[in-house]
Amino acid sequence: MENSEKRNQFERDGFYVFQNILxxxxxxxxxxxCDRILSEQDPEHFELHKTTGSMVLIDYLTAYQHRVMSDFITHPNVLGALTKLGFDDPKFGHGRIITKPPHSPPLFWHEDGRFWNDPVSYTTQPIQVFLxxxxxxTTPENGCLRxxxxxxxxxxxLHNQISENHTEDLRTYANPDDPGFSRVDDEIDVPVKAGDLVVGYGSLLHASHANDSDLRRTVLTMWYYPDYVNLPERTQxxxxTSEKLSPVPPVAEQIPELEALRIEYHGNAEPIEIEWVPKGLK
Ligand SMILES: O=C(O)CCC(=O)C(=O)O
Incomplete structure (x- = not known):
C-alpha cells in the first residue's frame, strides 16, 4: 500500500496497524x-486498576534508567512507521504498562482526547496518538483491542452514554452492566501479533475484551505527538504544559535520539484549557 493510502486509512478509520515492527x-x-517493573508494584495498584490491569507510568526517567526502553521509544522501525504516515518529526510524551492478568475483566469504552477545547481536535490533524x-x-479470548x-x-x-471520567467504578469493574462494558454493532476487533504496532488517534473510542486465557496480556501504550512541529502555537x-516531562540530564548523559523527541515550547502563546469531553463532536 502507498504511504498516502496508509495516511488516508489512518485519517478515515482513526487507526492503522503496522505488522512486524519489533x-x-x-x-x-x-x-x-515490564514483568520486573510490574513485580515491583504494590498489590493495591492492581486492585485499583482491575479493568486495565495496571497503569504504570513510562516517562523520560524510565527511558534513561532502562536502555531497552529508550531504544524502544526511538526505534528506527517505530519512527519509520510514523514517517510512512507522513510524520517525520514526531515528539514523545509518556507511556503506560497495561497488563491484563489471566482471567480478568474487559476494559471499558473510552477515548483519551483531552484537547477538546481546541479546534484542531475536530480535524484530521492528530494532536496526540497512541502507539x-x-x-x-492477541485474540478476542485473551483481551485484544476493540x-x-x-x-x-x-x-x-456511546459518546452520550459513557462516563466522562475513568471513574473508580469503571476501573474496578463494580458494575458490569455499565454502558462502558457494552457491545456495539459497529465495533471491530483488532487482534495483532506480538511486535505489531497499532497507531491510533487518542480521541478514537476504544476498549478491550476480557482476558479469559491463563496467561498475562501486556500492552505498552506509548503517547506520541506525531505532528507537533506543525501544530498551531497555542496547541503546542x-x-x-500538559506533558510533565522529567528534567533534561547533563549533556554527557543525554541520549540524543531520545532528546530529539522531547517536547519543547519557548513561545508566549496561551495554553488552551484541558477538556476531556468531546462537547463539539457532531
Ligand atoms: O488494554 C488495552 O488493550 C487497551 C489499552 C488502552 O485502552 C489505553 O491505553 O488507552
Missing part, C-alpha cells in the same frame, strides 16, 4: 523489563 528479541526484552504494542499475540472506526471525528451514541503550548 523483532522477537526486542519483544522478549520488553516483556522481561500500542501488545507483547503477546475500536469503533471513525469515532475520532464523528459522534457515536497546551501540549507542552
Amino acid at each position: 523483532d522477537a528479541e526486542t519483544v522478549d526484552s520488553l516483556n522481561t523489563l 500500542m504494542y501488545y507483547l503477546v499475540d 475500536v469503533i472506526p471513525g469515532s475520532h471525528l464523528k459522534r457515536h451514541p 503550548a497546551t501540549v507542552a
Whole structure:
C-alpha cells in the first residue's frame, strides 16, 4: 500500500496497524523489563486498576534508567512507521504498562482526547496518538483491542452514554452492566501479533475484551505527538504544559535520539484549557 493510502486509512478509520515492527528479541526484552517493573508494584495498584490491569507510568526517567526502553521509544522501525504516515518529526510524551492478568475483566469504552477545547481536535490533524504494542499475540479470548472506526471525528451514541471520567467504578469493574462494558454493532476487533504496532488517534473510542486465557496480556501504550512541529502555537503550548516531562540530564548523559523527541515550547502563546469531553463532536 502507498504511504498516502496508509495516511488516508489512518485519517478515515482513526487507526492503522503496522505488522512486524519489533523483532522477537526486542519483544522478549520488553516483556522481561515490564514483568520486573510490574513485580515491583504494590498489590493495591492492581486492585485499583482491575479493568486495565495496571497503569504504570513510562516517562523520560524510565527511558534513561532502562536502555531497552529508550531504544524502544526511538526505534528506527517505530519512527519509520510514523514517517510512512507522513510524520517525520514526531515528539514523545509518556507511556503506560497495561497488563491484563489471566482471567480478568474487559476494559471499558473510552477515548483519551483531552484537547477538546481546541479546534484542531475536530480535524484530521492528530494532536496526540497512541502507539500500542501488545507483547503477546492477541485474540478476542485473551483481551485484544476493540475500536469503533471513525469515532475520532464523528459522534457515536456511546459518546452520550459513557462516563466522562475513568471513574473508580469503571476501573474496578463494580458494575458490569455499565454502558462502558457494552457491545456495539459497529465495533471491530483488532487482534495483532506480538511486535505489531497499532497507531491510533487518542480521541478514537476504544476498549478491550476480557482476558479469559491463563496467561498475562501486556500492552505498552506509548503517547506520541506525531505532528507537533506543525501544530498551531497555542496547541503546542497546551501540549507542552500538559506533558510533565522529567528534567533534561547533563549533556554527557543525554541520549540524543531520545532528546530529539522531547517536547519543547519557548513561545508566549496561551495554553488552551484541558477538556476531556468531546462537547463539539457532531
Ligand atoms: O488494554 C488495552 O488493550 C487497551 C489499552 C488502552 O485502552 C489505553 O491505553 O488507552
